[in-house]
Amino acid sequence: MNILEIIAKKRDNKILTKEELNFFVENYTNGNITDYQAAALIMAIYINGMNYEETTNLTLAMANSGEVLDLSELGKVVDKHSTGGIGDKITLILMPIIASLGIPAAKMSGRGLGFTGGTIDKLESIPGYNTNINISEFIDNVKNIGISLMGQTLNLAPADKKIYALRDTISCVESIPLIASSIMSKKIAAGAEKIVLEVTVGSGAFMKNIKDAEELSKTMIGIGNLAKKETICVLTNMNEPIGYSIGNSLEVIEAVEALNGNMKEDVKEIILALGSYMMMLAGKGENIEENKNKIMENINNKKALQKFKELVKNQGGDVSYIDDISKFEKARYVIPVVSEKDGYIKSMDNEKIGYISSSLGAGRLKKEDKINNKVGITINKKIGDKVNSEEILAYIHSDDYDIGIKAAQKLKECYEFSKEYIEKQKHILGIIK
Numbered sequence: 001m002n003i004l005e006i007i008a009k010k011r012d013n014k015i016l017t018k019e020e021l022n023f024f025v026e027n028y029t030n031g032n033i034t035d036y037q038a039a040a041l042i043m044a045i046y047i048n049g050m051n052y053e054e055t056t057n058l059t060l061a062m063a064n065s066g067e068v069l070d071l072s073e074l075g076k077v078v079d080k081h082s083t084g085g086i087g088d089k090i091t092l093i094l095m096p097i098i099a100s101l102g103i104p105a106a107k108m109s110g111r112g113l114g115f116t117g118g119t120i121d122k123l124e125s126i127p128g129y130n131t132n133i134n135i136s137e138f139i140d141n142v143k144n145i146g147i148s149l150m151g152q153t154l155n156l157a158p159a160d161k162k163i164y165a166l167r168d169t170i171s172c173v174e175s176i177p178l179i180a181s182s183i184m185s186k187k188i189a190a191g192a193e194k195i196v197l198e199v200t201v202g203s204g205a206f207m208k209n210i211k212d213a214e215e216l217s218k219t220m221i222g223i224g225n226l227a228k229k230e231t232i233c234v235l236t237n238m239n240e241p242i243g244y245s246i247g248n249s250l251e252v253i254e255a256v257e258a259l260n261g262n263m264k265e266d267v268k269e270i271i272l273a274l275g276s277y278m279m280m281l282a283g284k285g286e287n288i289e290e291n292k293n294k295i296m297e298n299i300n301n302k303k304a305l306q307k308f309k310e311l312v313k314n315q316g317g318d319v320s321y322i323d324d325i326s327k328f329e330k331a332r333y334v335i336p337v338v339s340e341k342d343g344y345i346k347s348m349d350n351e352k353i354g355y356i357s358s359s360l361g362a363g364r365l366k367k368e369d370k371i372n373n374k375v376g377i378t379i380n381k382k383i384g385d386k387v388n389s390e391e392i393l394a395y396i397h398s399d400d401y402d403i404g405i406k407a408a409q410k411l412k413e414c415y416e417f418s419k420e421y422i423e424k425q426k427h428i429l430g431i432i433k
């Protein structure tokens with residue numbers, strides 16, 4: 001078997017065998033296959049697609065390319081993953097809630113890349129918080145306090161790490177078999193028994209329409225079931241940012257406010273949907289509405305906030321920042337984005353908003369870029385809001401005045417207006433089991 005034959009087969013839209021996919025994954029991970037050969041194969045997969053069996057075989061080969069954890073000693077661990085979005089601070093709020101309900105919360109998260117943010121970058125904006133712990137510390141943390149959030153270890157699905165980074169440099173991210181294999185290989189290797197996936201749909205997501213999001217969901221659920229990990233997908237709206245903040249410490253601040261009971265309506269809907277299904281999978285209640293009430297109870301009585309503080313303290317973070325969010329360092333300039341138009345907001349170019357936030361330093365446009373925790377965007381007006389000219393649409397938080405002014409102009413161009421009434425967006429677009 002050789003890589004040239006495998007590339008040619010996929011180029012000619014033929015089906016790859018399990019052995020061929022194993023050969024590719026093993027030899028690309030260990031460096032025997034070059035980046036340019038892998039890029040050719042990935043591009044051929046992007047263009048010609050894969051059938052369900054090929055996607056499953058690719059996923060399992062990637063999951064087995066490194067360590068496969070077994071978290072069963074912790075009890076019924078339910079993992080959560082998002083397909084990515086703008087202002088998505090859901091993990092920061094949801095996992096402490098889950099832990100406060102007595103469900104082990106053991107999650108490895110990723111960093112932001114391109115227009116989407118990453119939970120690990122957000123956590124690292126809390127001074128001292130260590131995302132780089134080893135597996136035994138991770139497991140001990142969950143045993144001791146019920147929660148640990150860490151970065152993905154080097155040896156967990158290493159094939160995904162290489163393939164994902166490569167896809168990002170050759171414009172091959174938005175592909176159903178490649179996203180499904182990337183996410184499910186990590187989830188299988190991370191060792192949870194059950195999985196809830198937040199599948200984002202819209203202008204700020206990799207899946208731009210419901211049909212593709214449903215196909216991605218069904219593919220991931222099928223792979224999960226095959227790996228004996230019951231999987232549920234919650235389709236969420238990514239046509240506008242989640243909540244009101246985009247950027248690392250800005251999102252931590254919003255998450256802390258949410259755990260203090262001050263939660264934006266869209267954030268609440270998503271938290272309740274994902275959380276109630278996580279509870280169901282963990283065996284903590286079949287009645288979704290009752291589960292939602294229990295979640296609200298642990299927000300209102302501050303048990304979830306308490307759990308977040310325990311998490312921060314246990315991983316070396318300075319809890320005084322959680323007690324007093326005004327301690328987070330601010331960007332040098334906060335520039336209002338003033339509307340020049342009247343009317344209802346009809347749409348927001350959410351992907352562009354993600355790129356504007358990255359260009360301020362909140363995300364990485366290249367893998368090597370350094371993150372600036374302080375910068376980002378706070379959103380004042382979203383789809384369906386009525387706006388008069390001179391009203392403030394958003395604020396740009398920037399350390400550089402000229403970059404901030406340019407970002408403000410670009411952000412204004414992300415808003416489209418209508419004279420007609422526009423309804424507010426729905427945030428939960430479907431549940432697929």
Ligand code: URA
Pocket residue numbers: 082083084110164173178179180182183206
């Ligand atoms: N998130 C992932 O982990 N992988 C993808 O391919 C897309 C989103």
